[in-house]
Amino acid sequence: MLTVSYIRENTALVKERLTKRGFGQMDKIDEAISLDDTRKVTQNELDQLLAENNKASKEIGALFKQGKRDEATEIQQKVAANKETIKGLQATMDNTKNALNEVLYLIPNVPHESVPAGQTDEDNEVFKTGYETLPELDANASLPHWELAKKYDIIDFETGVKITGAGFPLFKGKGAQLKRALINFFLYEASEAGYLEVMPPHLVNEKSAFGTGQLPDKEGQMYHTRQPKGDDGAFVDDFYLIPTAEVPVTNIYRDEIVNEADFPIRMCGHTPCFRREVGSYGKDVRGLNRVHQFDKVEIVQIAHPDKSYDTLHEMLAHVEGLLNKLELPYRILTLCGGDLGFTSALTYDFEVYSAAQKKWLEVSSVSNFETFQANRLKLRFRNSDGKMQLAHTLNGSALALARIVACLLENHQTPDGIRMPEALKAYTRFEMID
């Protein structure tokens, strides 16, 4: 979330930039400031009364020691009177703070100045293309991946439905091996690029889900595991299945003060990702296009605020390198204000052209969150002036598995089978799926 002080100091800018997103609750900005005003005034009064009582308590102690009971009792009465007022002010304080937080939770991140205006994904701008001409498939080899999956018996959607339900595909034989090879390939490339490999938990607690901003914004999109404990409304095992490794990996640094010299902090990890995908029925859901569980290697960086946009472009280059090695035609889009995620300041999406489906599939999303996550995470560093400052967090998929598999199958199919790109052969240990 944004800090109130940032909103105070940049009110006009915040409003102008949020307009780009089509943010419809602009009154929340002024509401936040006015709640913060109330908070300040209240704290001022409250602190004064508390100071009075603290002082009085010390006097009472001293008077008791001297045996001056009457004088002590007199002051006691004054303290008691203050206590009532204090209670009231404290309640006002708590309510105001809560109300302020509720308002701040509703305000999305301020888009970077380079974010194009626009409402939907149709307004996204092509930032770069990674191909010369879009591939055209041989008439004898132009099947969509769900048919290739059946033809070579490598992905079994029906059995996935039997075991769990729709959107939980079963990978078999070379299909399973291809996935494992891709994961290894991505992790190896990330390690080579200086990312520390981590294997985080796949379930996270509420604090972690809050830290990276999945809560309260995306409550309904995550699988939730809690069990009732007794009859009093309490729960045990209250966890969320991670929708991305971003959540556990970024939360490694929740409530941490890092050394400025340690920037940038680079981490990568492979995890399955679980998404309920509520509200996306019927659209682009065939085969691997949209599933409830998929694998992903995520890269995460924690960067100095002055350097985070360099970092973002470094991450972009890393993802490009992967796609080039996989010999896939891609393009990079700058997401417009309306399509930008709630927590992001600037996001680039990578799309790979799926030749058989004749459409672009999103395979990676690389974002700079600036201080939006760091503020909730309380992820800070001491700057060269000796002051505490929020760090910048960034992350990107490098890469998301299910759709990459779909693109590989479709783009590299030949009448003789599906050929593996050169860079991947060392990992798959086979050259063709046939």
Next chain:
RNA sequence: GGAGAAAUGGCAGAGUGGUCGAAUGCACUGGUCUUGAAAACCAGCGUACCGCAAGGUACCGGGGGUUCGAAUCCCUCUUUCUCCGCCA
């Protein structure tokens, strides 16, 4: 799942009702000394908020309570450790 113990600053660890935001040691930062380093010595060293400032307030796992006054007493929750049981 059963029994017991514990939770204090970056770490270790004292503190059982007022003079405690908290001893001491280590770590860290600056300085003295040294050709340099080490050692020794001196000084500094939590976070957030309010305030132009002086200064003030809050925080000793979380929440609540007792008291004029709580790190310290009471209740409750959570977590960790040890032992037993179960188990990939």
